[in-house]
Amino acid sequence: MTQIHPDTRPETPGDGAVPPQGEPTAPVWFGQTQEITPPAGRTYEPARDDAAFGRPGVAGDPTRPGVAGDPTLPAADAHPAYPPLSQPPAGPPPSFPTRDGAEPAQPGKRRRLTELTAVAALAALLASGGTYAAVQVADGSQPTSVASTSTLGRGANAGPVVQADATNPNWTATAAAVAPSVVAITVKSAQGEAQGSGVIIDAKGHILTNNHVVSGAGPGTSITATLNDGRTYKATIAGTDPSTDLAVITLSAAPADLKPIAIGNSADLKVGDPVMAIGNPLGLAGTVTTGIVSALNRPVTTSAAESQQQQDPFGQQPQTGSDGNTVVTNAIQTSAAINPGNSGGALVNAAGQLIGINSAIASLGSSGGGQSGSIGIGFAIPANEAKSIASQLISSGKAKHAFLGVSLGDATASDGSSQRAGAQITQISANTPAADAGLRKGDVVIAVDSTRVDSALSLVANIRERAVGDKVTLTVLRNGKQLNLTATLVARASS
Template sequence: MTMAPGTHNPMSAVPPPPEQRPTPPERNDREPKPRRRIGEMVGVAVLAAVLASGGTYAAIQAGGEGSASTTSQSPSAQTLQQGSTSPTVIQGNASAPDWTSVAKAVSPSVVSINVVLQNGEAAGSGVIIDQQGHILTNNHVVSGAGNGSISVALNDGRTYAASIVGTDPSTDLAVIKLQGAPSDIVPMTLGDSDKVAVGDPVMAVGNPLGLSGTVTTGIVSALNRPVTTQASDQNQSPFGGGQTNADTVVTNAIQTSAAINPGNSGGALVNAKGELIGINSSIAQLGGGGLGSSGQSGNIGIGFAIPVNEAKSIASQLIQKGHADHAFLGVSARDSVVTDGAAKRAGAQVVQVVSGTPADKAGVKQGDVIIMVNGERIESSTALVAQIREMKAGEQAKLTVVRGGQRVQLDVTLAVKPASSSS
């Protein structure tokens, strides 16, 4: 996967402007209905948003829902009810999870989202997050929807109208709400993405290519993977709506080998307990085109999810005030390699520090190469952007920079990104 190098906007740690980086491929924002197809992708190992394909989500319901406190679906696992949230699965063998029990536990919490666009229909997935009927999904799933143009199908086939509560293009997250939400909806149990480890078994739940009720399994392949996606030009989209090419998304993503395809966007990535750990959002693809081309346009075993801790923070803000504030450092940076002791290390070299910003107050200087944030390696300017965007405004961070051949530790308190900032 190749990340775009370049100099960033001085108002924040942001991706370089389009003229300073290779033009990313168009992102096929949705799959039309009833004619389904995957949009053309070009380049090698490029990132593409995993978006729409139609179909109603029809998954297996958890046994004993709403009545039994304990059900034993198989001798290897127990499903324990947790109040109004989806059951938690206690695995009998952590090295060989009982995925049947996990699928039954989480399926009632994953929905199919259908969006009426100017020139057709499109769909994606979503996750129920509370009893009031709020559903967390990707921004690119619902962008372009007008009033009354969103419908949501529960796993049992019931369909409800929904409205947009708030969207956040910079993180590709959105919250919608069911109109007249039934009292028996089952919010998903939210996990802690900070506790996720490489090698953990995971399951992706969604509606790939309109194949409702699909679950796939794999492992966590990597953490803190800086991923950049960008929407196709709105005027070139055959389906209308969608994000414009100014809406660049940089995610500090969970990488997974669980198969993710168009239609999985906004769906759940869960652990073996059935807890939500991420919102599936994008995949890596090899160059080619549509289904009939020689290139691969679907899953190649490299998918990405937005960590649930970031998604929870954004969703909470969208529900409370309709928009989300973002953390702000106040530097522009570029990819660099610096001598660190006897070795060399990749990092993000500070090109400019904006006066009065958190970086300036913390003592960050032009020429510093940031190699860590809170102990997490920073190996590119994109990685710096992803790490800062995952954090909250007001949060304290420890920067490790190389200055004059020596490591320097700097404490910074991130501010709220100014409204006038471009990112």
């Protein structure tokens, strides 16, 4: 099984932090090209569900070094480009994976394992880069209150919760319960259109989706949402958050019979739990796939370049971002098939409760035989994080993010009896949560609230998952001894 083992990377420039010596200093910037940073030697490929707005592709930037090559794996090729959605691809249909994500064996031919390419739920050409942002420098600002999340996914018209046992799920009942709460999103412009997915989260017509689904919507574009029963409504953007790849749109004339989804507690998930993905892959609304939770707390990095480009196989484009940040998600990994167009759709448990927003997949590059789309490795933003961000976007149109105030690198340290991998503190800024907690340069963080941290990226993902004002217990190794330090997270300056 392929695992994600991120390498050491510097902190985003502009926050006063100094990256570890020996590391590349060029970060990955936000913009239109989204990519997921994989372990050494594996390149995640960007993709998204935004429209073809006549933008050229991103060229590789030689100033942005990529992840060091893995000698055990060949280099991956970029996905081939296909026509826009209005022009179906010519030639034979795409090759779909088997249930476990593996392609059937071919007699007389031994397939080599190629680079994994992660995409924001819509396959795209390979983008350059390979660094990520460490935890941002604090600005000293205090947590601010946001709208309560208790009303999201609730109310008289809330979608029903299926009475099902995780050991014996009734997927027919689950699909019937959840389908009315999932919509197909279409973004149209003079140059073309794009399709994605979204989830109804309240009776007022607020729909949660991925930022990269709607970020291409500008002057002269329109957004519509089509309900499960075929009714289509105009929508406007209530707020976007490129840092978490989440957005909320609002139906302009929400009907009275909307069925908001029931939102579960993603903290209760366990590896092996059965899950269902439902969305609008390739424009096929209401598509349902099932699988299990393959892993939890999987650090996944996506980034974007400012240039606006036509990147994906169906004329759609990668994520847009303008703040220079990097999306780092403490993701749910699932074997449920997630394909182009599933972005922003629901990942639910056997009871029909939302536990994640589908946002990215891993796929093989063309050197692996040309297979794109799902290979049984998909990623979703945990529902708890999505719910918190959504409530802020509804309240103010933007979201605040927690941070620690350090620069990081990958390292191993002794706990007195064995070696432990973790995130090494390479610099601490004054008047930050890290400084107040007593962290020191050289400390190696190995856990956050008892959740294992085995890399710098893992620590970043754990911190970004939390809310402003949260208290976290950091388990660190210092001079062979294990210490527990408590930090109270504050808002990042760019928030």
